[in-house]
Each structure stands twice: as structure tokens, then as C-alpha cells.
Amino acid sequence: MTYERYGQQPLDAYARSLELQENAIEEIPEAASSNYRGKTSYAPYPMIYMEEGEGVTITDVDGNEYIDFHCGVSSIINGHNPEQQLSVVREQLDRGAYFATTYELEAETASLVNDLVPGSDRTKFISTGTEAVMTAMRLARAYTGKDKILKFEGMYHGHTDYALMNYHPPTEALGTRRNPNTIPDANGIPRKTLETVESIPWNDIDLLEEKLDREGDEIAAVITEATLSNSGLLWPEDDYLDRLRELTREHDVLFILDEVVTGFRIALGGAQEYFDIEPDLAIYGKSLANGYPCAAVTGREEVMEFIGTGSDEATFMGTFSGHPMAVAATKGNLELLADRDDDAYERLRARGETLVSGLRDILADAGYNALVPDFAGFTYVHFCDEDSNPEEWTEWRDVDGNIDIEMYERFASEVIGEGVFFPPKFGRINLTHEHTDEHIEAALEASKTAAQRL
Numbered sequence: 426m427t428y429e430r431y432g433q434q435p436l437d438a439y440a441r442s443l444e445l446q447e448n449a450i451e452e453i454p455e456a457a458s459s460n461y462r463g464k465t466s467y468a469p470y471p472m473i474y475m476e477e478g479e480g481v482t483i484t485d486v487d488g489n490e491y492i493d494f495h496c497g498v499s500s501i502i503n504g505h506n507p508e509q510q511l512s513v514v515r516e517q518l519d520r521g522a523y524f525a526t527t528y529e530l531e532a533e534t535a536s537l538v539n540d541l542v543p544g545s546d547r548t549k550f551i552s553t554g555t556e557a558v559m560t561a562m563r564l565a566r567a568y569t570g571k572d573k574i575l576k577f578e579g580m581y582h583g584h585t586d587y588a589l590m591n592y593h594p595p596t597e598a599l600g601t602r603r604n605p606n607t608i609p610d611a612n613g614i615p616r617k618t619l620e621t622v623e624s625i626p627w628n629d630i631d632l633l634e635e636k637l638d639r640e641g642d643e644i645a646a647v648i649t650e651a652t653l654s655n656s657g658l659l660w661p662e663d664d665y666l667d668r669l670r671e672l673t674r675e676h677d678v679l680f681i682l683d684e685v686v687t688g689f690r691i692a693l694g695g696a697q698e699y700f701d702i703e704p705d706l707a708i709y710g711k712s713l714a715n716g717y718p719c720a721a722v723t724g725r726e727e728v729m730e731f732i733g734t735g736s737d738e739a740t741f742m743g744t745f746s747g748h749p750m751a752v753a754a755t756k757g758n759l760e761l762l763a764d765r766d767d768d769a770y771e772r773l774r775a776r777g778e779t780l781v782s783g784l785r786d787i788l789a790d791a792g793y794n795a796l797v798p799d800f801a802g803f804t805y806v807h808f809c810d811e812d813s814n815p816e817e818w819t820e821w822r823d824v825d826g827n828i829d830i831e832m833y834e835r836f837a838s839e840v841i842g843e844g845v846f847f848p849p850k851f852g853r854i855n856l857t858h859e860h861t862d863e864h865i866e867a868a869l870e871a872s873k874t875a876a877q878r879l
């Protein structure tokens with residue numbers, strides 16, 4: 426295979442990564458377990474094999490150091506390997522892996538989540554955001570006795586068959602706004618499954634109202650994120666989330682808030698705190714455990730208590746759901762977040778705003794029509810078509826076809842070559858509580874160099 430260079434770095438600087446990648450291609454489809462970190466995500470650049478991280482510095486197998494802004498696809502919020510989290514993990518590690526019984530830490534950690542998340546009376550742990558979404562959807566169906574789930578175009582809710590549709594569909598295939606076609610984002614999803622989930626454009630309250638008026642008696646739940654976080658970070662229109670709450674309540678439809686990205690990132694209490702909204706169920710992952718595989722379904726007591734073994738209730742299982750190691754990581758992480766001073770999230774946001782405004786200036790000075798969205802614990806860099814006006818974008822159909830993803834990837838490769846790890850593929854640029862003003866300055870310096878070289 427032939428590879429492009431990261432910025433001005435010779436390919437030799439990644440010699441060990443290249444060797445490992447060539448070997449992995451023979452063993453793992455896409456050379457990594459998740460396609461997101463696989464060879465296509467990096468191509469035409471080499472996959473970088475990271476070896477260790479401390480705070481916000483990560484080091485690859487060739488000894489190259491980077492300031493990390495990829496942050497475990499938004500899962501690192503307290504920096505890498507914070508001692509306070511590690512000590513809880515270590516203590517659990519020494520006790521043995523798993524005994525198929527519950528254990529003291531499980532309810533203690535659920536109690537921490539219930540204290541920190543505004544609308545959470547009860548919490549169940551599971552391993553991934555995907556499974557948490559799947560569980561919340563089943564719970565909503567069981568609780569309401571209705572089958573259909575309504576999601577929004579451009580929203581990603583994990584890779585289950587019940588959610589991987591109309592995530593990044595081509596707009597021309599979607600059809601009308603009122604009755605869009607359902608387009609799977611992967612091959613192999615049964616047609617019958619696609620019939621159980623419908624999507625409409627996000628951020629259009631009239632459309633939602635009309636849909637619920639027409640079909641509310643068939644819809645068990647509306648699932649949404651508070652921001653459109655996987656399609657370029659668009660913010661909700663004023664009142665959109667409040668109206669969504671009111672409308673779902675009026676139609677006896679559950680409101681599932683997917684906080685896998687926003688949870689413990691946009692604020693300590695996630696989007697529920699930041700936007701002051703009260704979903705019936707909410708889903709957490711990523712920053713919940715600062716890089717470890719733990720996710721959670723939380724919500725109102727009345728709905729959560731419908732998880733049970735009775736004939737009407739929804740079953741919830743999984744050998745490794747709430748695994749002691751993952752829960753210990755969650756406990757250590759949440760305790761560390763709770764111990765931070767009251768201004769920690771304000772400081773994180775202020776640094777994010779400095780990053781955002783710096784990136785905007787750099788890209789405007791270099792002559793690009795770029796969108797760097799307002800900070801939500803993360804942002805993006807979009808190179809937009811000359812004639813598009815990204816300030817007016819509100820939904821996936823606006824984004825689709827109007828950003829130059831290849832240009833972003835070239836930009837990111839230049840930034841990475843300067844020792845700043847932006848997501849190599851279209852993705853979120855994140856901060857943690859451990860990023861300092863100096864790290865932001867370094868990222869801006871690298872971005873300036875990259876923008877000039879493009």
C-alpha cells in the first residue's frame with residue numbers, strides 16, 4: 426500500500442505503526458475491531474497505533490507525542506489515566522473479575538448517577554451506548570404498548586439494526602420532509618426492522634407536531650440528542666426541546682434523550698442540566714466512564730421500574746451488563762468530576778470558546794468558508810461549499826453535500842503532523858478538564874500552519 430505523509434513528517438516517523446497495520450490487515454477486517462478506527466478511516470494516511478496516554482498527552486508506538494483532541498471519540502473528559510479513577514479500578518481489578526452476583530459498588534455507582542443527572546431516579550448499567558439505546562427503545566415499547574420509534578435525520582444512536590437508518594442518508598433519496606423514506610446506513614438490516622423506526626428532519630417543530638397528531642397513537646418514543654452531535658454539531662432552535670417535551674407528553678409518547686455524547690461533557694448534568702429539559706429516559710456512555718466500556722439507561726422511576734420480569738414488563742439482561750471493572754471506572758470518574766470545583770465546566774467552556782473563535786479567525790484569514798460551531802464540550806471544523814451559508818443550517822439536509830470532508834481530512838492530517846491529534850476522519854474536536862490554555866494555543870498554532878499549507 427502507499428501512504429500519504431502527515432504534514433511534513435517523513436513516513437519513517439510512523440514505521441512501527443505501518444508495520445503493525447500491514448500485519449493487522451491480514452488478521453482483522455478493516456485492520457481494527459471498529460471500522461471507525463480502521464484503515465479506511467485513516468486512508469490514505471497510515472493508521473496511528475497509540476500506546477499510552479497521560480493527561481492530554483498521548484504517545485504512539487513510534488514515540489511521537491500528541492496533544493489529544495480526539496479524546497477517545499468524546500469518551501475522555503477527565504484526561505487519560507487520572508489517578509483518582511485508576512485507584513478505584515485497580516482496587517476492583519485485584520478482587521477478581523466477575524462472580525455473577527451483584528456487588529457493593531453497583532448500587533453505590535448508580536446512586537452517584539442518580540445524584541448527578543437531573544432526571545434520573547433509577548439507573549441500569551450496560552456496556553455500550555448502542556445497547557443502552559436498544560434497551561431504552563424496548564422499555565418504551567413495553568411501557569406504552571406501542572411499537573414505533575421516531576428518530577431524526579442525521580442522528581446516530583449506535584449501530585443496532587433498530588437505530589442505524591437515516592443517519593447519513595443522501596438527501597435526494599429521502600423524499601418529502603413530511604414522509605421521508607427510511608434508508609439503512611448499513612447492509613444487512615432486515616426490511617421488517619426498518620418498518621419499526623421512522624425519521625423526520627430535526628429542529629422543525631411543526632413537522633414533529635404534525636407527525637405526532639397523525640401517528641402519536643402508534644409511536645412509543647421519540648429519541649433525540651439535544652444537539653445534532655454526529656452530523657456536524659447543530660444546535661436546537663429556541664424552544665425546540667421544550668416543545669418536543671410538551672408534545673410527547675400530550676401524546677403519551679416517551680421522550681428518550683440520547684446523552685452518549687453530551688452526558689458529563691456539555692455540563693456535569695449533561696444536556697438535561699444545560700437545556701433544562703426533563704426526558705422520560707436518558708442514555709449515557711462515553712464520558713460516563715472516561716474511556717472504559719460502561720453505559721447507562723436512566724430515567725423516571727415509574728418508567729424505569731417497568732424493567733422487570735413480570736409478563737408486562739421489559740427484561741434487561743447481559744452477562745457483562747454493569748461489569749465490576751466498568752462500574753469501578755465509572756465510580757472513579759464520577760467521583761473525580763463531582764470533586765472538581767464548581768467552576769470546572771465554566772472553565773472548560775471558556776477554553777472551548779477560545780478554541781472555536783481562534784479556529785474561526787484562522788480559517789477566515791486563510792480564505793475559507795468554514796463552519797466551526799459554538800462549543801458544546803466539543804466542536805468541529807467544516808469546510809463548506811463557497812455558496813453555502815452554514816450559519817443558517819438547522820438539520821441534516823442542510824449539511825449533506827455542503828461540507829468537504831476530504832478537505833477536513835487533509836487539514837487534520839496536517840494538524841496531526843504538528844503533534845496535535847484532531848480526529849483523522851470527520852469528527853468531534855473535544856476538550857477535557859485537563860486541557861490548559863497552553864494546549865489550546867498549541868492547537869491553534871498547529872491549525873494555522875495546517876490552514877496555510879492546504
Ligand SMILES: Cc1ncc(COP(=O)(O)O)c(C=O)c1O
Nearest residue numbers: 553554555581582583685686710
Ligand atoms: C449519540 C450517540 N448515541 C449512541 C452511540 C453509541 O454508543 P456506542 O458507540 O458506545 O455503542 C453513539 C456513539 O458514538 C453516539 O454518538
